[in-house]
Amino acid sequence: MAATTSSAGKPATISGVEIVLESVTKRYPNQKQPAVDNVNLTIPAGEIVVFVGPSGCGKTTTMRMINRLIEPSSGTITIGGKDALSIDPNELRRGIGYSIQQAGLFPHLTIAKNVATVPGLIGWDKQKIKARTDEMLDLVGLDPDMYRDRYPRQLSGGQQQRVGVARALAADPPVLLMDEPFGAVDPITRGLLQDELMRLQSELGKTIVFVTHDFNEAVKLGDRIAVLGNQSAIMQYDTPEAILANPANDMVAGFVGADASLKQLTLTRVRDVDLIQCPTVTEGxxxxxxxxxxxxxxxxxxxxxxxxxxxxRWVNPSHLAHASSLRGTGMPVGEVVSVQSTLQDALEALLAESTASTVATGSRGEYVGLITIDTLVSHLSSMREEHAHDHEEGDHKAVDAESNEVAR
Incomplete structure (x- = not known):
């Protein structure tokens, strides 16, 4: 994020640090080829960098070498300018948040004790831990009074995943590693968790390394995407916009797919377009x-x-024909999107609505406007015009450069 254009929006502050991998390799005994071979990568402070690639390509292994859950065979990893291999592994891990699929919560501990795990290990006093636990639960949208004394089995999958993120952030680490954290939840909950992560990042400015096999998720979340091939070979490392517009090779193009223009909708947030308004009323x-x-x-x-x-609820004249009060009148509002959601999210929600529009809400769930098909079509048209203009300008510059060369 920092000075770059971020998919999730620029954070108010940057608390993350730069991570640099130099010639990082992992070899396992009795295997001819390394699992990860000579990876060189710089992850800027305060950005979300997404590793995406086919199963078995080494993306999770590469990420786990950052906090030494897997020890590199060779190469160097620096975190905030410090050599990660020179730090005690347990100390290193306590300074790096880690969130995994299905949350990985301790089933025998309450939600509060799960969140307090790392602060307790590093010696925070009880009052500070209690205050931080409540702060983290509130930050991820869970009322502390309602959830702190529950156990993981009493929460939904999405709620457990939120607790997992709260636990990873509890000790305020500069770096957060996320290994397919939303892969085990349903698509609607997954979209909401993605939105929540982007909202948190806009406030916290951590350095986040996120592993996924879902290219749409990578486009939605990433400030930068590293498309990895076998042995974590970097096929392309760039912004989502650049990768969608110019895939580096056939493998990357395969990830982008034939619907690249629709994926452009993932690059724009609901907050960035003009919303349509409709009449609003209360039951009274x-x-x-x-x-x-x-x-x-x-x-x-x-x-x-x-x-x-x-x-x-939605209401139209047919609902009002014989109504004497608005209480209970109309039909329930279906899936909504937040201002953090992408236009791709809005399209998916829109297709499920009989009203030909989807409701956009603010950070507290309040109504802010509507998105319709016309909103999306207009946005795609303006993007095509912008790309055509940029391409035309590029052609003119190339011609001018060639003319100058001839003149010399």
């Missing part, structure tokens, strides 16, 4: 006044909001 408002308001509109839908401005 007048049915007659709403009926009159909708009668003069081309798009005859309104939203009923609760007392905190959160969307509850």
């Amino acid at each position: 408002d007048s049915v007659d006044e709403l009926r009159t308001l909708l009668a003069g509109r081309k798009r005859q839908w309104a939203l009923i909001l609760d007392d905190r401005g959160r969307p509850m």
Whole structure:
């Protein structure tokens, strides 16, 4: 993030540090070929860098060598300018957050004790640990009073994953390693967790190394993506925009796929486009006044909001025909997207809605606007025009350079 253009938005502060891998190799006994061969990579401070590649290519092995859960056979790894191989492994790991698939929580410990694991190991006092635990639960969207004394089995998969992230961040590490952390949850929950991670990163500015086999997830989350081949050979290391526009080779193009233009929707957040507005009411408002308001509109839908401005139900003239009150009137709002969501998320939510639009909400779940198919089509058209203009400018510069060369 820092001075770069981030998929998740620039953080208010950067608390992460740079990670540098130089000639990092991992060989296992009785194997002819190394599992990871001569990786050279710089991960900038405060950015999300995503490792993506086929199963067995070495991406998880490469990531685990950063905190020495797997020891490198050769090469050097520096974290914030310090040689990771010169630090005691246990001390090193306590300074690096680690989040894995299915959260990896201790089933016999309460949620509070799970989150407090690393602060306890490094000697924080009880009051500081309690305050930090509550702060972390609140940060990941879990009410401390409701969840601190529960056990992992009493939480949903998505809630457990949030606790896993809270635990990884509890000791305020500069680096967070995430090994397919959202791979075991359903697609809707996965999208919400991705949005939550981007919101957290916008506040915290950690250095995050994220492993996934899902290229769409890589595009959504990554400031940079490292597309890895066999033995973690780096096929391309660049921003999502650059990789989508110019895949380095056939393998990378295979990851990008034929729907590259639709993947462009993953590069834009809901907060970055102009949202459409519709009439909003509360349950205490007048049915007659709403009926009159909708009668003069081309798009005859309104939203009923609760007392905190959160969307509850859609309502149209057919719902109002025999209604005497807005209480219980209309149909429930389906899947919503947040301002952190991508336009790709909005498209998926939109296709499931009978209203031909999806509701966008703010950080507290409050209604902020609507996204429609027209919103998405307009955005893709403007992106195509922008790319065509950039391509035309590039051609002109090439011609000018050739002309100057001839003149010399």
